[in-house]
Each structure stands twice: as structure tokens, then as C-alpha cells.
Amino acid sequence: MSAEAAAPDAATSDRAGWRDRITAEALIVLFAIPVIVVVGFASYAVYVQTSSTYADDVVVNNALGYGTIVAQTGEHLLLTFVAALLVVAIAVPLGVVLTRPRTRFLAPPVVGVANAGQAAPSVGLIVLAAIWFGFGFWTAVGALTVYAILPVLANTIVGLQGVDRTLVEAGRGLGMSSWSVLLRIELPLALPVIMTGVRTALVLLVGTATLATFIGAGGLGGTLQTGISLLRYPVIVWGAILVALLALLIEWLGRVLELVARPKGV
Amino acid sequence: MTVTDDPTSSSTSGSGSEISGAEIRLEEVTKTYPGQEVSAVKSLSLTIPAGEIVMFVGPSGCGKTTSLKMINRLIEPTSGTITIGGDDVRSRSADELRRTIGYVIQGGSLFPHMTVAKNIAIVPKMLGWDADRIRQRTDELLELVSLDPARYRDRYPRELSGGQQQRVGVARGLAADPPVILMDEPFGAVDPITRQRLQDELLSIQRELRKTIVCVTHDIDEAIKLGDRILILQEGAEVAQYDAPEAVLASPANDFVADFVGAGSSLKQLSLTRIAELDLSEVPTARVGEPTAEARARAQAAGHDHLIVLDDHDRPTAWPWLRQLKGETIHRGEEDLVNLDHRATLNDALDTMLTSSHGAAVVTGDRDRYLGVVWFDTVTSFMRQQQEALAEEGSGA
Ligand SMILES: Nc1ncnc2c1ncn2[C@@H]1O[C@H](COP(=O)(O)OP(=O)(O)O)[C@@H](O)[C@H]1O
Ligand SMILES: [Mg+2]
Numbered sequence: 305m306s307a308e309a310a311a312p313d314a315a316t317s318d319r320a321g322w323r324d325r326i327t328a329e330a331l332i333v334l335f336a337i338p339v340i341v342v343v344g345f346a347s348y349a350v351y352v353q354t355s356s357t358y359a360d361d362v363v364v365n366n367a368l369g370y371g372t373i374v375a376q377t378g379e380h381l382l383l384t385f386v387a388a389l390l391v392v393a394i395a396v397p398l399g400v401v402l403t404r405p406r407t408r409f410l411a412p413p414v415v416g417v418a419n420a421g422q423a424a425p426s427v428g429l430i431v432l433a434a435i436w437f438g439f440g441f442w443t444a445v446g447a448l449t450v451y452a453i454l455p456v457l458a459n460t461i462v463g464l465q466g467v468d469r470t471l472v473e474a475g476r477g478l479g480m481s482s483w484s485v486l487l488r489i490e491l492p493l494a495l496p497v498i499m500t501g502v503r504t505a506l507v508l509l510v511g512t513a514t515l516a517t518f519i520g521a522g523g524l525g526g527t528l529q530t531g532i533s534l535l536r537y538p539v540i541v542w543g544a545i546l547v548a549l550l551a552l553l554i555e556w557l558g559r560v561l562e563l564v565a566r567p568k569g570v
Numbered sequence: 571m572t573v574t575d576d577p578t579s580s581s582t583s584g585s586g587s588e589i590s591g592a593e594i595r596l597e598e599v600t601k602t603y604p605g606q607e608v609s610a611v612k613s614l615s616l617t618i619p620a621g622e623i624v625m626f627v628g629p630s631g632c633g634k635t636t637s638l639k640m641i642n643r644l645i646e647p648t649s650g651t652i653t654i655g656g657d658d659v660r661s662r663s664a665d666e667l668r669r670t671i672g673y674v675i676q677g678g679s680l681f682p683h684m685t686v687a688k689n690i691a692i693v694p695k696m697l698g699w700d701a702d703r704i705r706q707r708t709d710e711l712l713e714l715v716s717l718d719p720a721r722y723r724d725r726y727p728r729e730l731s732g733g734q735q736q737r738v739g740v741a742r743g744l745a746a747d748p749p750v751i752l753m754d755e756p757f758g759a760v761d762p763i764t765r766q767r768l769q770d771e772l773l774s775i776q777r778e779l780r781k782t783i784v785c786v787t788h789d790i791d792e793a794i795k796l797g798d799r800i801l802i803l804q805e806g807a808e809v810a811q812y813d814a815p816e817a818v819l820a821s822p823a824n825d826f827v828a829d830f831v832g833a834g835s836s837l838k839q840l841s842l843t844r845i846a847e848l849d850l851s852e853v854p855t856a857r858v859g860e861p862t863a864e865a866r867a868r869a870q871a872a873g874h875d876h877l878i879v880l881d882d883h884d885r886p887t888a889w890p891w892l893r894q895l896k897g898e899t900i901h902r903g904e905e906d907l908v909n910l911d912h913r914a915t916l917n918d919a920l921d922t923m924l925t926s927s928h929g930a931a932v933v934t935g936d937r938d939r940y941l942g943v944v945w946f947d948t949v950t951s952f953m954r955q956q957q958e959a960l961a962e963e964g965s966g967a
Contacts, residue, residue, distance in 0.1 A: 467830055474679035477752075478693050478742070479669035492683050565685035569726030 322364065330559070337556040346375075354539070360478060367530045367539045379522030380550060383441070383513040384506065388450035391505050395453050397497065399460025400486065411446040411461060418454040426451055426512045434519040439556055444521035452505040461502025463494030492567045499565045503558025510554040514547055524550065589621030591782030592749040595643060599650030601636050610636045611807035613650070613807060620655075620749075620801075623782040625797035627787055628830070635808030638752050641784065642671045654750055664895035671692050672751035672781075677759040680727040685919040686712070686738050693746040711741040714775060716938060740772065744779070744893025752910040753785040757792070763908060763925070766918045770911030771794055774936055777913075778910035790831055794819070794841045795915050802827050815842060839956065840917040845910060845933055848952055850942030851879050856900045858887065865900055866892055878940065879903060885938040889928060909934045912941055916949055923949075 343433060352368060402411040426447075433447035467490045475485040491498075509550075517525035524547050531539030588910050593617070601611040611633045612730045617626045626634040639645040643664040647677050652659045680689045687708045694704045709719040715737040727735055736757065743751055745822055756772075757765040764872055769792065776783060786795050793800045794815040802810040802818065811823040819838055822828035831838065854877040856865035869877045869892055879888040879900055888903025910922050910931040923932040 401768060403798075444854035468679075470675060471678050471681060473644065474673070475681075475692075477642060477675070479665050479667075479696060480692070483664050489681055493681075514574055569683050569685070569728060 309415045323353050325400045333388055334559055334563075336555070337552050337559075341400030341553050341556070344552075347545065348393060351538075351542070358527045361536070363407060363530070363534055364536050364538055367536065368526050368542055372527065373524075375545070376526050377520060377550065379512070379516075380513050380524045380547075383444055383516050383521060383523055384509045384554065387445050387452060387513070388502070389505055390445065390449040390501060391452045391456050391509075394449070395456035395501075395505075396460050397506040399457050399464060399498075400491075402457075403461055403464040408550050415454075415458065415461070418457050421450045422452075422454040424451075427518070427524050430512075430519055439520040443515070444519055448509050448516070455504035456498065456501040456506070456540055459497050459504075460494065463501075464490055466497060467493045495507065496562065496566045496570065499558075499562040503555070503562055506554045506558045509552060510551045511547075575920050582867050587778055587780050589780040590747070590749060591621040591780055591960050593620045593655045594618040594750060594782060594784065595630050595651075596640075597651045597653075598635075599637070599640060599647045599652060601633075601640060601645060602648045602683035608805055609648070609804070611640070611647075614807050614809070616801065616809070616812065618784060619899055620782050622652065622798040623776060623783040623785060623796055625785050625787055625793035625800045627790055627793040627800055628803035628807075628810075629805075630788060632803045632805055634788075634803060635754055635802075638754055638784060641750070642668050642673060642752055644668075651947060664876065669696055669746065670748050670750075672743035672745075672752040674739050674751065674756045676755045677732070677733040678737075678742075679737055680738055680742070682899060685724050685726055686717075686730070690742045692742065695747055708741075712738075713742060714744070714778075715741045716771060716804065717741075727775060731764075732760045733768060735857065736760055736764075736768055737771070739769075740775075743868055744775075744781075748781070750782045750784070752784065755786055755788070758787075763921065765792075766914065766921060767908070767911075769906060770914050770918070773913040774911055777936065791838070791841050791917065794838065795918075806917040840920070840953070841915045843916045843952075843956075845911045845914050845916070845919055848916075848944055848948055850933055850944055851930075851948070853943045855880050855940065858882070858900055860900045860903055862895050862900055863896060868896060876928065878943070881939050883937070884940050886932045886934065886940045889926075889932060897905070907932060910944070911935075916953070919944055920946075 342425075348368075355364070398414065401407050402414055429451055430444065430447045433450075437446065438444045443536055470487055471493070475489050476482070480488070481484065492497050513523050514528065516523045516524035517529055526545060527539060527543035527546070530536070531541075531543050586680050588856065594616075596614055596616040598612045599611060600609050602609040607779060614633075614637060616920070626637060628634055636645055640647045641659070643659055654671075669688040680686075684692075687705075688706045689709055691704045694707060699707070708723060709860070712719040712722060717734060717737055722730070722734070722738075727738070730738065736759070760768065772783075773796065775902070785796060788794075797815055799813060800815055800818050801812045804810045810830075811818055811827045813823075818827065818831060819842065822831055852923050854865075854872050854874050854881055856868070856877050858881050865877060869875070870937075875893075876889065876891045878886050879902065881902065886907055886909055888905075888907055889897050889902060908922055908925060908931070910919055910933050912935050914922075914933075919931055923929055928943075929942050932939045934939045934942055
């Protein structure tokens with residue numbers, strides 16, 4: 305950012321569009337993911353339609369039926385998004401606090417704790433949470449939140465630290481309050497980095513939410529569990545594929561968010 | 571053609587418009603950074619008269635920036651008092667104070683995620699101006715810093731060249747019409763030709779506005795060119811000399827100043843003499859849109875093989891040879907013409923001429939209006955005269 309501000313005289317004649325901000329590679333990923341996801345879900349639909357005519361295994365039909373899968377996908381997404389919202393609501397303000405001059409010294413210990421949260425095995429974390437707080441949705445959300453704080457926190461800190469200090473000082477020099485500099489200059493400029501953290505967190509969450517079923521909080525993990533405990537290979541395979549597709553979809557959503565959140569001109 | 575301004579006037583602020591600046595006084599101002607034994611600024615006392623440009627100059631680390639930032643309280647003094655227009659800067663909150671002081675820093679420091687117009691509108695918005703007034707003011711300021719509002723107001727900083735960014739930075743500093751403007755090495759990040767243009771523009775703006783401008787630089791030539799007064803500082807912001815540029819050049823207060831100002835003071839004289847002091851030559855002109863044949867005939871009748879193209883605002887846009895003229899009507903020309911403000915120094919003039927195919931420079935006045943042309947020979951003969959005058963003085967004494 306600072307390098308650009310101090311760039312030598314090289315007048316850019318063309319107006320910079322969003323095309324400039326995104327590499328060809330990112331563009332391919334952005335278009336390829338929805339295609340893969342649609343094809344994936346379509347094959348699942350085809351399988352469900354055709355398999356029920358020749359396979360009369362009630363377990364398979366139940367576990368992979370539309371009703372079950374739609375409900376579990378809904379639970380899975382709800383877990384993911386509620387946890388993601390909590391993560392953002394906690395990690396971003398925390399990141400802000402940990403980059404202010406007066407409280408900066410707290411950053412290393414707090415990041416250390418967040419690191420520990422992520423380093424702990426996710427199954428362990430979820431089971432431990434269930435032992436302490438009982439089974440259910442909110443326990444799962446709580447455990448997922450702790451698990452996914454780190455990427456957003458770390459990126460908020462790095463993003464804010466990456467904002468050119470002279471811009472902050474220019475803002476103060478013009479008479480903006482420190483609060484206003486934070487809201488109108490620092491956070492918008494740090495947003496791309498923060499959003500990368502949010503995308504990482506989303507991907508972590510959508511994967512880890514598979515474990516929520518162990519403590520009765522639902523999600524697509526249920527199908528996998530059924531498949532494994534009753535040894536039905538189609539159920540295991542389709543369960544895994546559906547989780548992977550959902551993860552891809554969330555990854556895609558994260559990338560779109562990243563792109564949309566990027567301030568113009570940066 | 572002779573420029574009408576009084577050529578003997580040494581003040582760069584010129585005369586005419588009214589002073590809108592305010593006096594700044596520093597009394598026994600000291601700044602000791604925490605954990606440091608030596609003060610960065612030690613007991614600095616200084617009066618900066620209203621409506622003048624005062625240049626803070628000195629070696630790196632001597633306390634220029636610290637002194638400057640104490641005026642708008644980006645740095646709080648350890649002790650001492652600073653007043654602006656008689657009011658103690660501590661009588662208001664720091665944020666309120668800063669909204670009444672323009673602040674311009676190196677490279678412009680524009681906010682990259684805001685358009686040019688939004689950058690300029692920051693202070694007026696905080697002061698609660700309505701949208702119409704802000705829009706009007708933004709366009710007015712862009713005109714003032716020689717940027718076409720229609721073309722530039724909605725651009726983002728990265729779509730501008732370094733020089734253009736710096737211009738917007740100056741416009742942002744002027745936005746709410748503050749009486750005092752602080753500048754910290756404002757033109758340090760641009761190439762020499764652009765820097766010279768920006769300096770000329772600043773002088774031209776100041777001629778109109780008559781603000782109190784405090785400007786930090788490490789470049790003695792810039793200080794001599796821009797300053798009504800120069801404050802030469804040494805370690806700990808100790809005042810080595812505080813005087814008009816002419817006086818600093820003619821009689822350095824001590825060895826430090828003499829060293830800092832440097833050898834070759836006759837070369838420095840080039841930085842003291844303004845184009846306005848020379849006789850400008852006339853060259854045929856043509857207006858954008860005028861039939862080419864007429865313009866060509868006029869130039870030939872006057873015995874010239876070139877002409878200067880002016881736009882509707884009398885601003886020179888091109889300086890073609892007659893044989894280069896194409897098309898039915900005169901057009902602006904593709905490349906930007908490097909003009910010379912009549913407040914530019916002979917030093918600048920020589921720089922500009924080196925890049926011109928005519929071995930001369932087009933001189934402009936307020937708001938870039940065309941005044942005439944200065945030829946290389948004019949400058950050299952002027953210098954010869956001055957040398958002779960100096961030599962005579964020397965032998966007479
Ligand atoms: N924030 C700061 N903390 C500690 N020391 C500083 C700080 N800013 C400047 N200094 C010191 O104060 C002295 C003057 O600095 P400065 O005013 O920036 O000088 P200049 O602008 O003339 O180069 C230098 O020795 C510098 O190291
Ligand atoms: Mg400095």
C-alpha cells in the first residue's frame with residue numbers, strides 16, 4: 305500500500321476495473337468450483353433416483369434420501385455460519401484491541417492461546433466441551449468457534465499491522481479521531497487480509513462441523529456415522545462426497561466474499 | 571514583453587491578495603522523547619509571521635519533523651507554549667485543532683480506498699459542510715492544483731501519477747481553507763521536473779491565498795526557492811539562522827550555515843533569481859480549434875517557424891514547429907508541455923530548457939496563463955551581467 309502511494313510518476317491511463325484485481329488462476333477457481341458442486345449434487349440426485357429402483361436396502365435409502373440429506377445439510381450450514389459469525393464477532397474486535405498502542409503488548413499471549421485452541425485435536429475439543437457443557441447445538445457451536453478463532457484473529461492483526469503508518473498519521477493529522485481512523489481507514493484497508501482469514505475459518509468450520517454429530521448437534525457427519533457403524537459403503541462414499549462438496553461450496557463463498565469485500569482502488 | 575510584477579520584490583508571497591494566514595509562535599518549546607537523554611527539540615522559540623512561507627531546513631534527525639508536528643499536536647511538547655493567532659493550541663481538543671490546520675505529507679499519503687474527491691472532502695465532511703458545498707469546493711480545489719475535476723474527481727489514487735497524487739495531497743490540506751498549513755517534505759517523493767512544477771504551483775497558490783505555511787525540507791535549494799524565511803536548524807532543533815533566503819546566502823551566521831548552504835553561492839544565486847526578473851520574448855500564439863491556415867500565416871508573417879498553442883483558459887498546451895501542424899484546426903497536442911511558472915528560479919529554467927526541443931521554456935503566470943518565452947541566451951546573458959556587476963562591486967570595495 306505504501307509502496308504504491310510513493311510510486312514514481314507512472315500515470316495509469318486506464319481506469320482500473322475489478323479485472324485487474326483478480327488473477328487468471330483465481331478466476332478459473334471461481335468459475336470451476338460451482339461447476340464441480342453442481343455436477344456433484346446432480347450425480348447424487350441421479351443416484352438417489354436410480355438406486356432406489358434396484359437397491360432395496362432400507363438403511364441406504366433412508367440415510368441417503370432427500371429428507372435426511374437436506375435436513376443434515378441445513379444443520380451443517382447452520383453450525384458453520386453461526387460459528388463463523390461468532391468467530392468474526394470475537395476475533396475482529398480482539399484483533400483491533402491487540403493492535404492498539406496501549407494494549408499491543410497483550411498480543412503474543414493471546415495469539416498463543418488461540419494457537420493452542422487450533423492445535424488441540426478437534427474431536428478432543430468437541431468431546432471435552434460436551435463433557436463440560438452437555439450435548440447439543442450450542443456446545444458444538446462453542447467448540448467450533450474456539451477452534452476457528454485463530455485464522456481470523458491472526459489475519460486481523462496482520463492486516464491492521466500492514467496498514468501504512470503514514471496513512472494513519474495522515475488521518476490523525478487531518479483531525480480524524482482514532483476511532484474514525486480505525487473505522488474509515490484501518491479496517492477497510494485491512495479487510496482483504498481479514499477476509500482471507502474468514503475464508504480459512506469457514507473451510508475449517510465446514511470440515512470440523514462433521515464431528516458435531518458425535519454430540520448430538522446434527523450435520524452431515526450423521527450420514528457418515530450411519531455408513532460406518534452399519535457398514536454401508538455407498539452411504540460412506542456419498543456422505544464423504546457431500547461433505548466435500550459442501551466444503552467446496554463454502555470455500556467458493558469465501559472467495560466471493562473476499563472479492564466483494566475488497567475496497568475499490570486498493 | 572515584460573512581466574508586470576515588481577521584479578525587485580524579493581518576497582515570494584508577492585502582493586495583491588489579502589493575508590488569510592495566522593501568526594504562529596513557539597515559546598521555549600522542548601520535546602524529549604521517553605527514554606532518551608537528549609532532547610529532540612531543545613527550547614525552541616520562534617515567530618512565524620502570518621501569510622508567509624517559512625522553511626524548516628537542516629540535516630536529517632535535527633528535529634524538523636518533531637518541531638512541525640508539535641504545532642498540530644501530533645506530538646505533544648514536553649514543555650513550552652505554542653500559539654496560533656494568539657490562541658494556545660491546547661485550548662481546544664487536538665482533533666478540533668487539526669481540522670483548522672492543513673497537513674500535507676510526502677507523497678500525498680492519499681487514502682487508497684477513497685476517490686480523489688472523497689480524499690479532499692475528509693475535513694469539510696467532519697466540519698459538517700453540506701454535500702453541495704463540498705462538491706463545489708472539491709472542484710474548485712482540483713482546478714487550483716491544475717487537475718481537471720471532471721477527469722480526476724472520481725479516480726482512485728493509484729490511477730494517478732506521483733505528482734498528481736501530491737497535488738491532491740495539497741488540495742486535501744487546503745480543503746477547509748485553514749489559515750495555517752504544515753508540510754513535511756511535501757515534494758520529496760517525486761522526480762525533479764515534477765518537483766519543480768509542484769513548487770511553482772505552490773508559490774502560485776500561495777500568491778492567491780496568503781496562508782501561513784510551515785514547510786519542512788532537507789533540500790536547501792527548495793528552502794531558498796520557496797521560503798519567505800528560512801529556519802536553519804542543527805542538532806536538537808537549535809536555531810542556526812532564521813532569515814530571508816537572500817540574507818542567509820549573503821551572510822551565513824556561522825560555519826554550520828555556510829557549510830550547509832554549501833559552496834558555489836553564485837550557483838545558488840540561480841535559485842534566488844526568478845524568471846519574473848528577466849525580459850520574456852514574444853512568440854506567435856494560436857488557439858485550440860482555430861483554423862490551422864490562419865495561425866500558420868500569422869506566425870510566418872511575424873517571421874517565426876513555430877507557435878504556441880493556448881487553450882480556452884490561456885494555458886499553453888503545445889509548442890509545435892509550423893511543419894508539425896496537421897489537420898484543419900489547431901489541437902492541444904499529445905504530450906504535456908512542461909511550463910515554467912514565472913516564480914520559478916533560473917535554476918529551474920535551465921532544467922526545463924534542457925528537455926525542450928526549442929532550447930527555451932514557456933513561462934506562465936497565475937493559474938497557468940501564458941506570459942511569454944524565455945530563451946537559453948536570455949538566461950546566460952543575464953547571468954553574465956550579474957557576474958560582471960558582482961565583479962565590479964568586488965573590485966570597487
Ligand atoms: N517517535 C520517536 N520516538 C523517539 N525518538 C524520536 C521519535 N521521532 C523522532 N525521534 C528522534 O528525534 C530526533 C529528531 O527527529 P525528527 O524530528 O524526525 O528529525 P528530522 O525531521 O529533522 O529528520 C531524531 O534523533 C529521532 O531519532
Ligand atoms: Mg523529518
